[in-house]
Amino acid sequence: MRLSPETPYLFVDTDRLDRNLRSMAQWATEHHVLLRPHAKTHKCAQIAQRQLDAGAVGLSVATIGEGEAFADAGVDDLFIAYPLWLSEGKARRLRALAGRVTLAVGVDSADGARRLAAGLAGAPVRVLVEVDSGMHRSGVSADGAAEVATVARDVGLDVVGVFTFPGHGYGPGTARTDAAGQEAAALAAATAALRERGFTVSVVSGGSTPTVRLADPGVVTELRPGVYPFNDAQQLELGSATVDDLALFAIATVVSRSGDRIVLDAGSKILGADRPGWTTGFGRLPDHLDARIVSLSEHHAVVEFPAGATVPDLGDLVRAVPNHVCTAVNLVDELFAGSAHSDVLEVWPVIARGANS
């Protein structure tokens, strides 16, 4: 369908998307690691299907709501990679989801395990214990994992393995390689600790797009990268993606101009406000790599160009790449997808937008 969406909107370059999906699937096959992509990035049935078609064993999600959305879309194997704390309502929804799909969930405390067992009331859900590999978010130590696993087993849960997210790999310098090494060490130690207590550890699950190709296939059995279908300005600046790997763009209009400074109609309500200290701005312009998004309001991106650069004119369309594609996608109800070699666009609904619980 020939569509002319109004700016700002999110465009997916399907040639690049497919290439990114193929490349990651091939890497996983070559390294004998299963791929369980994190669907929080795209929240989109069309991309989930492409990932499964390329060989993914299932999807990772962050919330029960995301799981429900992808179950509705026909995905039948899901891992909620999160230490759920079950309210009565969430327990009911989790039991219902377990009746529809092959389901695993995370746990990182003895109390959480007891609460999970009570809430599940025997519903068939596999459990992975979350390990902290250095990000210091959720997760426990190797010994802590063995203790949580033991409590979980005692209360009747089906503990099948361990997982971690090496999110501290999002950083400059050696952060990526350091985090990947710590991921392998933490998962290996936790696996050994569980085996010592008599567990069969069949799933050893790691992350993340910046570290995935640095993961140790001798340790992990599956990986959960999220961002890799699209990539984003963070991946570009980390060196885990090239400009040619960027597959999602905010298409924006120049609405104001003053000298070497322009204002785009793409602000934090379409790009997201993510701005880690090590990034060079609030996103990047792939067609103007020497420009910087120096400030971001809700509906304004202020872009500065170096002296002498060719600055876009008022009314020009400009492509902007968000710093963090997952939060950008979550701001829209639909993605506009198409080949760069065609002017035909498809509308891909963001089926799990706002599915926070």
Add this chain to the structure above:
Amino acid sequence: MRLSPETPYLFVDTDRLDRNLRSMAQWATEHHVLLRPHAKTHKCAQIAQRQLDAGAVGLSVATIGEGEAFADAGVDDLFIAYPLWLSEGKARRLRALAGRVTLAVGVDSADGARRLAAGLAGAPVRVLVEVDSGMHRSGVSADGAAEVATVARDVGLDVVGVFTFPGHGYGPGTARTDAAGQEAAALAAATAALRERGFTVSVVSGGSTPTVRLADPGVVTELRPGVYPFNDAQQLELGSATVDDLALFAIATVVSRSGDRIVLDAGSKILGADRPGWTTGFGRLPDHLDARIVSLSEHHAVVEFPAGATVPDLGDLVRAVPNHVCTAVNLVDELFAGSAHSDVLEVWPVIARGANS
């Protein structure tokens, strides 16, 4: 209705909301300034109606889409405080909106004015020229405003005044008072420059929640604060709101705990990722003012408490205040509103969520 929304969700304390609305309305009355609150903050018909009931002359919005949503909700006087660049589709929508409500829009360039006149084709829309008072986003100088106004008049537009947004008042130290002073100076100079060219300047419009009570009633005729119904962690840390003025909270569950560190299930997909360098974290916990949200993932807020503090337990509900309430509200489809003295909640739809264009 007795509701038990699942965490994380956004709760509006209606007692505090009403007090904030009354207080601002009273200030405006006492200072003989009209109030045209910016609805991008709440995107909510129930709050718009309360603002109008309290004496607001109309609403400000940022996009045509927000204008359409509030026109649908019955609001009949809107100012799109943005230098629109009209595509064919946007021109059609703007003409339609002009047929439904009393409408004003922003302009900050001669080309934008010509484009606007062509797109409007005579539809009755008032025009305000945007002045840059020091934020260096959109807007022009006083002389520039007079030139833009003159072109706008020449192409048949109905220029009624000038506006600015002193967004550089969002900063520590004297930023608020400095920005308020620059706002008054810039608007006074632009008003004088337009009058010199024979314009009747009937609207002189300023912003913003941090600076509104510092505005010069001898210069401005109307003010467009957005955040004041709710306030947020930025306003708290700027000193433009107290803890008791906070009226919107993300209600979150403690899902993980390790010593003095807890993890809440409220991440950047409900709090927003806004994190200006001068803030102390990614939001605040109003019931634990000594705690800090030290990192924010999409579904995790990592909170650190000082040694010896009483740390919430796993499963506890905790109130978190976003840094920037406008982007938080834009992440949800509904707000849950109620009096702190009752357990009855109303559902207030976020009618303009995602209305970016």
